[in-house]
Amino acid sequence: MDRKGACYDTPLGMTKDRSEVLQGTLDLIVLKTLDALGPLHGYGIARRIEQLSEDLLRLNEGTVYASLLRLVQKGWIRSEWGASENKRKAKFYSITKAGRKQLAREAESWERISGVIGRVLRLESQD
């Protein structure tokens, strides 16, 4: 293990910097998923991400729950107990009004930044 990079603050074994970026990204994905598909349980969200990312984004599914807790605490999503497809008890998460607003803001800034970064990268490749 790389002594310097090993930081035990993040149980997922990622370095802090990377995980912070990923946290924000994951939160955005979860928020968008709930916005698009309506109430889902954690398993459902994990499947959706798997499907969308076409295996490009591999993550421990447990991480989803960390993201869900963050979003609940910020009031962007809420949770309630319901029955899953298999008629078992499951916790369903749905986006709130505040969450939709946040999503719009985040999406807009994401697009702007990704646009900028895209342009910058194209510039460099032309050189």
Next chain:
Amino acid sequence: MLRAVLSRIFGTFHRRQLDDEFAEEVREHLNMLVERFIARGMGPAEAFYAARRQFGGVTQMKEHLRERRALPPFDVLVQDVRHAFRQLRNAQWFTVSAALTLALGVGASTAVFAVLDTVVLRPLPYAEPERLMAFRSIDRRGAPHPTNLSYPTFFDFRARNRVFADMVSYRDERFTLTDSLPAVRVGGEIVSFDLFPLLGVQPVLGRGFLPEEEKAGIHVVVLSHALWKSRFGGDRGILGRRVRIDGMPFTVVGVAPADFRFPLDNPDVQLWAPLSEDATVSEFTPLTEQRGARVLDVIVRLKPGVTADQARAQMDLIAGSLARQYPDENKNIATTWVQPELEQLVGGSRKPLWILLGAVALVLLIACANVANLLLARSIERAREFALRMALGASRPAVVRQVLFEGLTLGLLGTAGGVLLALAALQGVLPLADDDIPIPRILQAGIDGRVLVFSMVMAVLTSVLFSLAPALQIVRVDPSGALKEGAPNIARGHHRFRSALIIGQIALGLVLLVGAELLIASFLYLMQRDPGFRPGHLLTFHIGLSETQYNVAGQLAFSDRLIKRLKAIPGVRTAASGRPLPLRGHQMSVAFDIEEHPAPAPERPYSDMAIVTPGYFDTMGISLLKGRDFGERDDDEAPPVLVVNEAFARKYFPGEEVIGKRIKPGATNGKEGMRMREIVGVVGNAKQEALNTEPDPIYYFPYKQLSWGLGTIVLRTAVPPLRVEPAVRAVLMSLDREAPMYDVRTGEEVSAAAIAGPRFLMVLMGSFAGIALLLTVVGLYSVLSYAVARRRREIGVRIAVGAGRREVLGLVLREAMQLVVVGLTLGLVGAVGAERLLKSMIFGVRRGDVSMVTVACCVMVITSMAAACVPATRAASVDPMQALRSE
């Protein structure tokens, strides 16, 4: 933001429920994953593991979410404190020794701080204390020094003053309460009328004094709360009642509040009377009319907006004009002195107390080093535990936090113990100590809010201090390395750190040892110094004789009868009386004119004087060197005579035959003027002031030629002096039932009281040094023991290849010696500083005397080597076979 906090607060209180809910969520998630994998054709077991893999660490995620859900500081705090307590409970031996060590350090610091706070830091307990000033004249003779005022001078200042709102004179006096038997002698204060308004104090009952109550013939009194309760049963009808004091009826006009004390440096004062007591006409000129009798202390209150300097400038003008008006008495006191009353009261105690606080701070540091040492030793044992916790997902800050919390818990335990110790010291031990300790309001020291805050700060600071080392070690722990067998890296780092701590302790310990030694040496010097009289087999006491019932002739007659009867008591060899006794300070200083070199009044020399009965020198054990003692025939009718001491003869008649010389002292009986007196004897130097290095010149009057009342009675006994006390009381009862006997002390007690201040400092500093030495030695012992245990294998190898017992012993002792030598070298610097700090407080020790430091170093080396011997012998007796096999 607020929402998140609320959610976390909710989480804190519903931890169990949320944990369960999440567990269920995860279980369900995993089930669904398993089903999915089975549907894809995996076997159940394979699917189970695949699901787990895909989900990631379940326990870690649970832990992570749990931390995120609740309020981190609060939740973690509860958890950490709980954990800390569990840890400490599991290691009782460690906890008890660490907490005791801390309790010693914190207890000593708390007690000393409580005293410092009460004595020095607290403002005066009166209204607007910062405007209260002490006022004196400056006597320009010799080194200019502040001096007391006489009544006429005080009255002049008071009448012309424009800068002080109030000026109050005060002086100590003793009164005999004779309204019911037995008569008691109480301390009192004779004050000018506006004492209570000046201090801003309202009596709880009645009033203070009126201006007209300063007139001769008026007898009014304000009682202390304690006296009112004890002597008069707290009777509210006491106002206006007459009580018999010194055989005269005094009208009680007020009762002071329970916590009222004035003056603060005289805790014996139980009543206050206006200066009419000093104006009363008797056979002597009243004190209020003697311009040369400088007996008054003065306290003043500055008018708003007036500074001390402005006040002094104005008072200097008045003093100057008085000096021109009354050159005989006032020429030498033409300037004045204004200083904050608090400074005047506690200025002298400040330095010793701060030094003591510094000393206990060192003790506390040493205690902290010891606890840090214990913790380090423990964290080596626990290195694997910490590594394991981190490997299992505990964050590094969490582990450090845990260590700090253990430290804090330990610190609080130690502080609680320390506060109890301090309480015991302040309430149990301090009152037992001498009441002669010359530190004002020291007996009022106790544990209050301020002191508790101080202790709490101590607790936090010390726990941070001693947990720092182990915490730093943890930060450096490499979990994978620490989990391996032996973990040699940490141990080596620890050992270096612990050695550094020991070196620090030895250095600090040396500073304390040298400080204590200097004070002990100084005290021994003071004790062994010849006081000029023989304190063994000596009994001294006072008798409160009513001046209204006995005129001068009556007092002389009483004294004659008393001394005759006392001499007849079996076990009493001789009896006499004299005032003041040796070692009671410069109580009466009187100017005199030498016949051969007459001088105008302001230029005359002055010296201590005393009044004694025949046989006084013999009774006290003051040797008669030349000429004769006084005899019964040296009375009012006989030619006036004096006896002087050797220092007096040497100072004023150097190289001359002093017997037969004549001087004219200012002390008179009041009726007639100053009389030329012939010196008829020379006696040895009895010290008036225990701390003075030079003997004090003094001259003695025969009591029948200068009748200033009954002096202190002194008895030389053949038996232990206190054994004759009952017989003395019986004699006194038969002569006068109303005259109380008080201040009964043996000569040894008189000697001890005179050096109570140095003794107080010495005892405290000695105890601190003792504690420091003990802690240091214990620390050294534990470090060496650990080193030996660590090197068991190496020592085993050495013995196996032929090293002898002596070489192994030397190995350990050498390591100890290295630590001690480095510590002592560092400590020498501090020791020099300590010597410099204490310079003004030590007597009879030459500056730069290296013997003190040498002795301290020897003590340190010897005790250290003794401590090192146990682990060294243990090392020497290592069985090589066992040592080699054990690892």
